[in-house]
Amino acid sequence: MKKTYSALLFSLFIVALGACSQKETTTSETTYSGGKLFIIGGGSRPASLINSMIDESGIREAGYALVLPMATTLPDRAIESGKKQFTDNGILAVGAINFIEGETPTKAQLDSVRNAKLIYIPGGSQNRFMDVVAGTEIEKAIWESFNKGNMIAGTSAGAAVMSEKMITGTQLLRPDDSGFKVIEQGNTDLADGLGFIKNAIIDQHFVVRSRFNRLLSLTMENPNLKCIGIDESTAIVVSGDKVKVVGLSQVLVFDAQGKAPNLQGVKLGAKDINLSIYLDGDEFSLN
Template structure:
């Protein structure tokens, strides 16, 4: 482990802020709550509070940079906690290119709960990627903080991130219309999880086509589609479903891929549907 940490440090020094792989390899003490969007049931908020421990000590912060209206995002995210008597959760936002002082960085590093709002995952990563703030988020997680995110805040959790854009069809649609090659756009997320791909609003918006396309073209990834009002609580390599609906998991264990006229085919894909209370093991 010591040798591994030294190697990771060397990689970080060479590559700047490319620290997510090192974080994943170490023995992180933190937890993740990855929410598929929509409303957050009271029981889910209670679980976030319990797992983070902010009802006993410390504080939480809300990072609203995914939203075009960050003040509103902070207001509504904070309200779900104040309604149950938790008043130690506060907003913390910054702009692209802003040099964060030690006070803001310490606020991130020492937070017991970091909550990332919904909006646009590309906007969030455009502001946070490669910054001291991203490093501070990883440090907090490594030291035991709970990192939660909803909708866009869920998408950023994986190292390879679904942007929501179709490369072959630039006009936006809430779901992909086809299972076709070279259409899904992936970018780099926070990298809290390296070998999975997170999709959100999954059942409500029928986003099967894009996640199926992703696991065919990237068979090393486990595709996890989380429905609205539903989340996975990740502790180590274990994911527990919490909330009201389902989590759909696609895998391509045989790395199968065929293609004809731009359409993708595959055999032996694995599909599992998990209900609240179920658990599964991450790749």
């Protein structure tokens, strides 16, 4: 009974925040030109990284954060840790909604999403997250929040969903392999993500988990897209086409510069792939 009562109080809290924010933004929606993305490569999130996310979002001045834990099978744990990273760094206006696949969200829940100053998507399975939101009013509300100038942030699976072409983690040709051991065509599965980044593909846990073969394959198969590997405890802040690196490790960007690959069977080959390795404070363009 106590748990149910607490959940009810929380729901009323976050819905009230959404309603208040909606009133505040109604007259100024036309002034927004798109929000920011804060894309974390997974792993531990030091206070410096969380504070960068908070500061970039502007949430210290106004608004609230909202955790969307649908990527994980342990949403209560994701909500607890997701909220704690904000409250530990001075942000008390933070809540969460765990939408369930197939259930119709209420108008109040959707208002809470579209009016959140910062939406945070924890890790888990990017496929599970998209199964819940793809083609729904929830996805539309997330986009509406972004288009109002708010921040969409995520880590691990929450990073993978940011691009239009989303790495699922599945190997199509070698489903029993534990890692991507070869560089070949047609092995790395892609699906539709949220689509905030249309000219790049995002990979995460990149250096720690040695995901070079996976991203190199995608670089050659998608020569007109940049392929971005974000390591753990590191993030990129995306504002339009401008990207800034923050965190403890590195971000690698592969660019085939529009050149089609060479093929021998399913083996991929290419010349002059551009590789850049960026550190904290470095900036680059998605163009």
